Amino acid sequence: MAKGKILKGIGGFYYVLDEKMKVHECKAAGRFRKDGIIPLPGDNVIFVEEQDSYGFIEQIEERKNLLTRPRVANVDMVAIVVSAGKPNIDSMLCDKLLVSIIKADIEPLMIINKIDTVDEPQIDKIKREYDKVCDTICVSAKTKQGLDALKLKLHNKCTCFAGQSAAGKSTLLNALFAELNLQTGGMSKKTARGKHTTRHAELLLPKDFVGTAVDTPGFTFFDNTDVLPEDLYKYYPDIETYSHGCKYSNCLHEVEPKCSVKDALQEGLINQNRYNRYLTLLKEIQEKRQRQYD
Ligand SMILES: Nc1nc2c(ncn2[C@@H]2O[C@H](COP(=O)(O)OP(=O)(O)OP(=O)(O)O)[C@@H](O)[C@H]2O)c(=O)[nH]1
Ligand SMILES: [Mg+2]
Ligand SMILES: [Zn+2]
Numbered sequence: 001m002a003k004g005k006i007l008k009g010i011g012g013f014y015y016v017l018d019e020k021m022k023v024h025e026c027k028a029a030g031r032f033r034k035d036g037i038i039p040l041p042g043d044n045v046i047f048v049e050e051q052d053s054y055g056f057i058e059q060i061e062e063r064k065n066l067l068t069r070p071r072v073a074n075v076d077m078v079a080i081v082v083s084a085g086k087p088n089i090d091s092m093l094c095d096k097l098l099v100s101i102i103k104a105d106i107e108p109l110m111i112i113n114k115i116d117t118v119d120e121p122q123i124d125k126i127k128r129e130y131d132k133v134c135d136t137i138c139v140s141a142k143t144k145q146g147l148d149a150l151k152l153k154l155h156n157k158c159t160c161f162a163g164q165s166a167a168g169k170s171t172l173l174n175a176l177f178a179e180l181n182l183q184t185g186g187m188s189k190k191t192a193r194g195k196h197t198t199r200h201a202e203l204l205l206p207k208d209f210v211g212t213a214v215d216t217p218g219f220t221f222f223d224n225t226d227v228l229p230e231d232l233y234k235y236y237p238d239i240e241t242y243s244h245g246c247k248y249s250n251c252l253h254e255v256e257p258k259c260s261v262k263d264a265l266q267e268g269l270i271n272q273n274r275y276n277r278y279l280t281l282l283k284e285i286q287e288k289r290q291r292q293y294d
Contacts, residue, residue: 006043008202024055041203042073065104070216076157079109081167085117095277096222099235108134113168116140129271132238141168141175158212165194165218177206225288
């Protein structure tokens with residue numbers, strides 16, 4: 001038996017890094033599938049070594065945390081990478097991702113990339129929406145602007161890079177750690193969307209760096225239906241902070257009277273776009289739940 005960490009899983013094979021930095025191609029015990037457990041990048045495992053770098057995963061150690069989209073375990077931080085230019089930011093997708101990160105009790109970071117392609121006001125607009133939610137950093141993987149500051153934020157942590165396809169996750173990781181040599185892609189001219197270049201989440205251990213990173217495939221769809229409507233605002237730190245003066249303890253901050261969130265909104269303390277999207281997501285969750293009961 002040996003201890004290791006899953007770097008990636010492809011087609012039923014898991015690539016497990018052992019304590020001597022050797023990678024083993026492993027199959028997983030059948031009972032995981034029976035119990036509905038999927039081994040994930042970031043999982044700490046106990047495996048049986050077989051010859052020629054093969055192996056068999058026997059046990060998955062208890063996870064510190066788990067993110068279902070992208071699927072990773074045991075990360076310290078999730079960096080949401082967005083493009084300041086093309087592809088256009090999907091703010092609703094960012095908000096949903098933030099809800100899931102904060103719900104999983106993981107630290108979020110917003111990386112605004114491609115700042116070489118747009119003017120200051122466009123960057124500021126994105127920054128203003130999110131700087132009361134989490135730490136934000138503006139960078140360009142192309143000009144390398146902001147990368148030293150970003151590297152400092154990644155120090156000593158396992159950071160999962162997540163977000164839309166073509167936001168520049170893999171390009172950023174290459175710019176930070178040249179030896180990674182990850183595949184990068186362009187955008188489809190027809191749809192103005194990314195080409196989904198990265199196909200698998202992979203835990204990376206850059207040389208001469210204290211910390212690890214997970215590159216993940218971009219996505220466009222996100223489902224938050226496991227959140228209760230009355231809990232949703234708790235995953236909006238910029239809204240939650242003003243919720244303590246509401247008259248009703250089960251206030252949804254929607255139409256209720258004497259709502260301190262709406263007061264804060266009137267005073268300009270909460271970003272109007274974030275609040276509008278909160279209401280949209282609240283409706284979406286309520287309607288989905290309603291359909292489940294019908
Ligand atoms: N101008 C400019 N282009 C960038 C920057 N960062 C990335 N790109 C370009 O954006 C495109 C997409 O980059 P990728 O790194 O493949 O994007 P990704 O987020 O990894 O995409 P998926 O793997 O599909 O999820 C490539 O053509 C990059 O060259 C940047 O800072 N500035
Ligand atoms: Mg990629
Ligand atoms: Zn309220």
